[in-house]
Amino acid sequence: QDAFVAFHVDKVLVSKYLKPLQIGELAPDQPSIEPTKNEKLVKDFRELRATVEKMGLLEPNQLFFFLHLAHILLLDTAAWLILFYFGTSLMPFIASLVVLTVSQVQASWLQHDLGHLSVFRSIKWNHLLHKFVMCHLIGASAKWWTLLHSQHHAKPNCFQKDPDIDMHPFLFTLGKKFSVELGIKKKKYMPYNHQHKYFFITLPPLLFPTYFHYHTFYIAYTKGYWADLACMLTFYIRFLFTYGSLLEIKSLLAYYFIFRMLESSWFVWVSQMNHIPMDIYYDKNLDWMSTQLQATCNVEQSLFNDWFTGHLNFQIEHHLFPTMPRHNYWKVAPLVKSLCAKHGLEYQCKPLLTAFADIVHSLKNSGELWLDAYLHK
Numbered sequence: 001q002d003a004f005v006a007f008h009v010d011k012v013l014v015s016k017y018l019k020p021l022q023i024g025e026l027a028p029d030q031p032s033i034e035p036t037k038n039e040k041l042v043k044d045f046r047e048l049r050a051t052v053e054k055m056g057l058l059e060p061n062q063l064f065f066f067l068h069l070a071h072i073l074l075l076d077t078a079a080w081l082i083l084f085y086f087g088t089s090l091m092p093f094i095a096s097l098v099v100l101t102v103s104q105v106q107a108s109w110l111q112h113d114l115g116h117l118s119v120f121r122s123i124k125w126n127h128l129l130h131k132f133v134m135c136h137l138i139g140a141s142a143k144w145w146t147l148l149h150s151q152h153h154a155k156p157n158c159f160q161k162d163p164d165i166d167m168h169p170f171l172f173t174l175g176k177k178f179s180v181e182l183g184i185k186k187k188k189y190m191p192y193n194h195q196h197k198y199f200f201i202t203l204p205p206l207l208f209p210t211y212f213h214y215h216t217f218y219i220a221y222t223k224g225y226w227a228d229l230a231c232m233l234t235f236y237i238r239f240l241f242t243y244g245s246l247l248e249i250k251s252l253l254a255y256y257f258i259f260r261m262l263e264s265s266w267f268v269w270v271s272q273m274n275h276i277p278m279d280i281y282y283d284k285n286l287d288w289m290s291t292q293l294q295a296t297c298n299v300e301q302s303l304f305n306d307w308f309t310g311h312l313n314f315q316i317e318h319h320l321f322p323t324m325p326r327h328n329y330w331k332v333a334p335l336v337k338s339l340c341a342k343h344g345l346e347y348q349c350k351p352l353l354t355a356f357a358d359i360v361h362s363l364k365n366s367g368e369l370w371l372d373a374y375l376h377k
Contacts, residue, residue, distance in 0.1 A: 002042070038287050045289045072110060079100035083247070100259050140216040143225045157275055159178065170189050179366040179370040183376070199360065277361070292320050298315055
């Protein structure tokens with residue numbers, strides 16, 4: 001199936017694990033594609049996939065990723081050197097925070113590439129460097145991220161299958177259909193009609209300092225990811241040793257919490273601009289391409305947008321080909337647009353600020369739909 005092909009790099013190796021799962025063959029008169037899936041689109045997408053492989057677009061440029069890692073390490077070092085050479089007064093404190101935040105966010109984009117096995121041809125080297133970047137440089141579990149993010153890619157914006165929308169309905173109501181359903185059922189966990197306002201002070205600044213902090217340790221401990229836990233501790237030991245030698249305990253805690261808030265805000269706005277404004281509902285069991293197109297949109301390309309979003313401005317291409325190195329997204333984008341036009345699929349691409357605004361607009365719209373249904377007698 002297309003999802004299997006999309007996720008796995010070494011298909012010969014992983015195919016060996018499928019044999020015990022075989023339960024039989026389809027009868028000769030049975031169709032090989034389910035009726036909810038577009039057979040012509042499936043065929044055309046598989047032809048596109050073959051073209052992508054022939055063009056070498058799944059092959060990484062390791063110099064690109066080396067330079068990306070180098071600039072992360074330089075910024076990480078510079079953040080400490082600013083405090084070391086210029087002291088801990090307000091201006092060096094702020095400058096150091098900004099530099100470390102940039103380093104951390106760029107590291108999160110790199111770990112994303114490594115987690116998708118798109119940096120090295122060797123799966124082993126992808127996993128090893130993923131653990132270094134995610135656990136040691138960022139302080140979170142690599143396996144925790146892979147567990148959650150793989151589910152997101154398999155069924156984006158599908159309720160109870162995509163962990164990225166687990167905030168519905170306890171914190172936000174997401175999607176037009178869900179909002180109306182919640183209202184009709186008279187369910188109210190939060191004042192959803194104000195969710196476009198409290199979004200600014202909840203999810204962006206607090207996701208990393210609160211929920212992710214707890215959840216990455218919880219999953220790593222309960223699932224026995226001991227190597228991840230050990231490597232994560234090296235981040236905190238390094239942070240306490242380097243910054244603790246320069247800052248008093250209150251300043252150290254403030255420094256840590258503030259850079260986590262800044263990092264969280266950057267990450268949330270970028271990661272949600274491609275998904276929250278899109279269709280959110282139960283799994284419709286559509287074909288691979290339709291599933292991804294309904295849940296994702298793009299942001300216009302520019303050197304800044306590519307760097308700022310970690311190339312997640314090409315979210316459509318990334319979701320269709322998750323193992324593709326990000327520096328090749330722009331090359332496959334015209335082919336994807338052409339295929340969308342052929343089959344009448346909407347290919348959304350927006351300016352960056354419009355994409356940010358659409359998060360707020362979609363939350364406001366969902367909140368209003370909920371309120372109308374909630375008040376309706």
